[in-house]
Amino acid sequence: MKSAEELQQKLYYLLEQLQEMARKLPLQYQQRMPYELLSGLANCLLNETIFKIVEGLTEIQQVTEKQLLQQRLKLLHKHRAEKETLAKKPTNSNSDAEREQVLANHSDELKQADMxxxxxxxxxxxxxxxxxxxxxxxxxxxxxxxxxxxxxMYLLEFILKLGKESELNSS
Structure with a gap:
């Protein structure tokens, strides 16, 4: 258990680090991070659990983004295979119309998938x-x-930086 003095020192340190990071942001975002917000965040970060929560959320986001990218790439691969199959067919007026329809379907399908x-x-x-x-x-x-x-997003970035720093200091 940390003493009150150690906690106070850590709080001051966290607040100082948060203020320093906030100063490096574009002015429009600096103005949206008043002292009260940074002070409250520093106080909240005394609880190491917050770092673990943010770390967990980051991992979930990365896995989700990878899965979504894989889905999109799979769809693009399917479209490419369909285009190649169409390209091998002999051309006539029916196949031209079919090609246009397939390409329109691909465009709609990709737009729907992206949405x-x-x-x-x-x-x-x-x-x-x-x-x-x-x-x-x-x-x-x-x-x-x-x-x-x-x-x-900036606040999350601050928390992640301070969390990594906290890990380094405690190891």
Missing amino acids: NLILQLDQLVADQQSTLEKAGVPGFYSTNNPQEVKVQ
Whole structure:
């Protein structure tokens, strides 16, 4: 168990590091990170569990992104195979119409797949926001506002940096 003095020192250190990272951001985002937010985040990070939660969310995101990329590549591969099959067919007016129809279907199918992919990523972001809000991490709540999401991304980046640093110091 850490003494009150050690905790106070760690809190000051975390706050100083957060302020330093925030100063390096574009001005529009610096303004969205007031002292109260950074101070609350530093206090929250005294609980090492927050680092583990963010690490877990990062791993889930990476696995999900890989799976979604694989799905998209699989669809593109299928489309390429269909185009190659069509290219081998002798050309006539029917095959030209068929080619155009297949290409239009590919375009629609890819657009639909990409929209589904984006919806899954949006859901992942909402799940992350909800998890961090429930964990009591300041600055996290459900939002679709691009600027607020960007602020949350910066906060996550700060937490990950401080978490890696914390791991190095404790090993």
